[in-house]
Amino acid sequence: MGQQVAKERFSEAEYGRFGERLKDSLLSLRELLGRPGFGAGPATIGAELELFLIDADGRPLRRNKEVRAAAGDDRVVLELGSFNLEVNLTPLPLAGRPFTALAAEARDLMLVVDKAARSQGGRVVPIGILPTLTVFDFTRDALSDETRYRALSRGMRRVRAEPFRVQIHGVERLELEVEDVILESANTSWQVHLRTPPADFARVYNAAQLAIGPVLAVSGNSPSFLGRDLWEETRIALFEASADDRDMERPWRVDGRVCFGSGWVENGAEELFELSVREYEPVMPVMDDEDPLAAVRAGGVPRLAELRLHQGTVWQWNRPVYDPAGGGHLRVELRALPAGPTCVDMAANAAFLLGLVAATAAGPEWTEGFPFADAYRNFYRAARNGLDATLAWPGRAEPAPAAELILELLPVAEEGLAAAGVDGPEASRLLSIIRERVLLRRTGAVWQREALAALGEEPGARAAMLARYRDLAFTDQPVHTWPGPLRF
Template structure:
């Protein structure tokens, strides 16, 4: 988030000063981005992986701070709920064998978390939503005991006029839930990839990422259950939007924009417009000021930290988000936020290879593709992919009218695999590495199996003999055993 949060409530003048600083930061960012050569350099990738801590019976175990105290690994940190942890992997060059390096990072980080967790009687579950999660596991006692999380929850509630959060999700079953804080957001765990790009390439890369997200999500889904209900294949998408929604009662004639968003249109210029949009559309939640004067820093030839702008951007959860990083001379990245955690390291690497490869590959043709796909269709694709997974039919731009045209997600992913390969290899990834991971996706498509589909089928088998809560617990145990094997999910048996 850029700044440490040490207080939980704020005065009106603090919001005013913070808003003024945001305007100054946007101007500072504009000037920095106009500098010749700023942010130009080799492409790199990084990742963040969130996970659950569970007890011996498979239920959430709220001991993240105690687990963190048992490790000195700087990659490990806490998340919003006390049963969540996150690992921030070290960035690596994209050229060469980046996924081999990332696999080692994933495996070493997970091994260290598992070691530290075991000291507290905890196990680690890497999946989008924990099937054993209960309402009793949420609420104020579940929130990690840090001021930033309490302040975030209180600020969102303030903007909502203290109306409760209302979560409504339909699927095979339906869920309606009213809640008083943001702890349902901790029911989600995700895998986020970061791609460093040159500022001049940002708009076309970002638009390509927006195009790529829906088909990749359809073939990567791993979150079909919430609180005992069978919902979307990627229920996280619906839950996250509602769990941190700062919009109160609708006001006639006044548009309101949710903080969790797929976006509002294709990028036209670059990262500045996305930061400016976040500032214009969303009120500050955490108005903490740093000692830096952004414009003075730029005037002196330095690279400003832009702490306030980074903090604000961290409270606007675009599924693909612009990132400004002042370290090592400064650069910009695209944070690809839509993928779920799990099921295995090889699955997560395959998902990343497909998403990053498509972002790179589609960027070469994106200017000719966008006229054939209105942005509202791209947003619709994202929601259909989240809801229906492999069964989704997506609209895809065609070079000749009429465009767009409906294409089944499975067919579309097969069509796009060569584009992803070209994108990876063209960026310097060794062909053997790209082929190995994309072949995992190809096999998954042919088996018509994702983490979500495996979980649905397994629940149906178990529920024929067990009550649903017991079936969910038994499902999780089988999931953990198969995940520990390292075999990709399309090879998992249904036993």
């Protein structure tokens, strides 16, 4: 979605040509992935952090273009909502102390954006869902003033004529309908990228599908939306509903445009790219002037701009990425973690996730004996119930409480990080944050709920909670150490 889009209206002929180019891109990708040595190299990681802009009252501030301009940093980019920004962190080797570096750069960029936001009468906050949002924040004029987002909105309405229906049943119930994809802007995330050699892709991707359940259970930071107490990580349900392009004409398709998936990957990254082209209609048919087949058959590395653009409009929670930069490579993009509460919390979440992925991908084959349905249930149970979820795991006869399973998996993650060359003290320090979160049962979602309960029914309780949350988020003290309600 970061690619340039010059117009927002397209003809049916353009959609047809784009579909043909996607088929050529898949053939090119298949040939490229079969090229000896393509995508080889040491593991690297990168990350993207989405942020909310708020005004002095804690309400969303629709000035992201002005804030980006004031920031003057190419790493700061617009997101879908005019009250959202994203910061892109510098990729670096997984070996060494990558999580400390990511956390430091994320914090530096948050300070840059916060300073720029102050020039516009606002502040910035890293949180999964802004608790002060109301239904009046999701009109069409809340979209960022960018052609690509207007094109995305039109394209999604082309494939789904009906309103987008949101039904979330958590502690309370929420049901509403909207006419546009603008509800996507209610969600901000911490997206981690892991460079993966093509030969290892299926094992790494499947490991990510397994690992995300217990990691999400201890990372929840989005307990409410529109004043309703919902899931521990409400983003999962909300994003799936807000970009679901299925309608009455598509009852045959199991997965929406935002999904976890429906089976273990067997044939590598190309299997997932082919699925995206086969199952999901294009929404922005922007054509590149490259002939991808000619490029790859001439020994080059094709841009595959159409395929990358299309893939950027299909939001699997774990998503394959093709990048032509630096001779070309593949990445697994891990998209399910929320923004916040602090940079060190996000670094700990990434370390736990990548450690589990490394250990599980390097271990004995387990996908044949562990049903994909169990990983699927793990993901949604973790999103709904957090540390109170019951999760399955390979080698366990029965599902276990998430808190118990996470404590058992921390040494596994530490072994995975060590095998990947991560500095031992760094791994221990970050995984100890996860351990303390479990032992104290204090995630970002739990802290938000407790803070709101302490404030009671007083007017402006959510804004007051958010102001305190924002101040604590910039201390960079992990959320399990934050003052409890009695000291609020």
